[in-house]
Amino acid sequence: xQQVKQNSPSLSVQEGRISILNCxxxxxxxxxxxxxxxxxxxxxxxxxxxxxIKDKNEDGRFTVFLxxxxxxxxxxxxxxxxxxxxxYFCAATGGTSYGKLTFGQGTILTVHx
Amino acid sequence: NAGVMQNPRHLVRRRGQExxxxxxxxxxxxxxxxxxxxxxxxxxFMVYLxxxxxxxxxxxxKERFSAEFPKEGPSILRIQQxxxxxxxxxxxxxxxxxxxxxRVDEQFFGPGTRLTVL
Numbered sequence: 001x002q003q004v005k006q007n008s009p010s011l012s013v014q015e016g017r018i019s020i021l022n023c024x025x026x027x028x029x030x031x032x033x034x035x036x037x038x039x040x041x042x043x044x045x046x047x048x049x050x051x052x053i054k055d056k057n058e059d060g061r062f063t064v065f066l067x068x069x070x071x072x073x074x075x076x077x078x079x080x081x082x083x084x085x086x087x088y089f090c091a092a093t094g095g096t097s098y099g100k101l102t103f104g105q106g107t108i109l110t111v112h113x
Numbered sequence: 114n115a116g117v118m119q120n121p122r123h124l125v126r127r128r129g130q131e132x133x134x135x136x137x138x139x140x141x142x143x144x145x146x147x148x149x150x151x152x153x154x155x156x157x158f159m160v161y162l163x164x165x166x167x168x169x170x171x172x173x174x175k176e177r178f179s180a181e182f183p184k185e186g187p188s189i190l191r192i193q194q195x196x197x198x199x200x201x202x203x204x205x206x207x208x209x210x211x212x213x214x215x216r217v218d219e220q221f222f223g224p225g226t227r228l229t230v231l
Binding site for chain 2: 004032034036041042043044045046049089093099100101102103104105106
């Protein structure tokens with residue numbers, strides 16, 4: 001069963017505009033959420049995270065929003081840059097899953113110059 | 114300040130052979146995790162280890178797969194009698210010990226080992 005879902009396999013955005021990547025989860029025990037960025041032939045790179053006690057966390061151009069009632073989180077990148085083009089994974093952990101990250105399938109972001 | 118190191122980066126094995134994948138965590142990190150990424154899929158958790166202990170192996174296949182993180186040296190993921198379905202990218206991640214028992218959830222990933230089984 002897919003406990004973390006990224007329903008958009010790909011997203012295309014113009015440079016300078018906002019990129020919004022979405023993620024849904026089903027396990028109500030998850031209490032910590034992370035976003036990773038991955039380039040081909042490399043390992044995932046940690047971007048930003050959020051605890052379930054917050055609804056927003058911001059770091060430079062990256063902001064993560066958490067809606068616990070809807071079991072939904074999103075990553076906003078503004079302004080988007082061509083170097084942001086990569087695969088973005090959301091991940092979750094918590095409860096009996098402590099120490100274990102459950103990943104979504106990933107969204108391929110392409111930022112056009 | 115080296116990151117997580119994995120070797121080899123690429124490994125080719127024939128069906129029935131053994132594959133050994135090595136992971137050296139970041140300096141100061143005492144938790145190691147292994148994940149597998151099959152083609153066109155996300156990363157799937159396999160096992161979580163601390164020095165000399167397996168904490169959670171709920172994602173490990175029941176047969177042929179084993180993992181260890183000895184007191185000295187890297188963590189090893191061992192796959193015996195490989196089959197074509199084992200072809201995947203295997204990623205290792207590490208995290209530090211939390212301060213005062215607090216959880217540390219950010220995991221830092223290595224570049225992965227790409228295993229191809231012929």
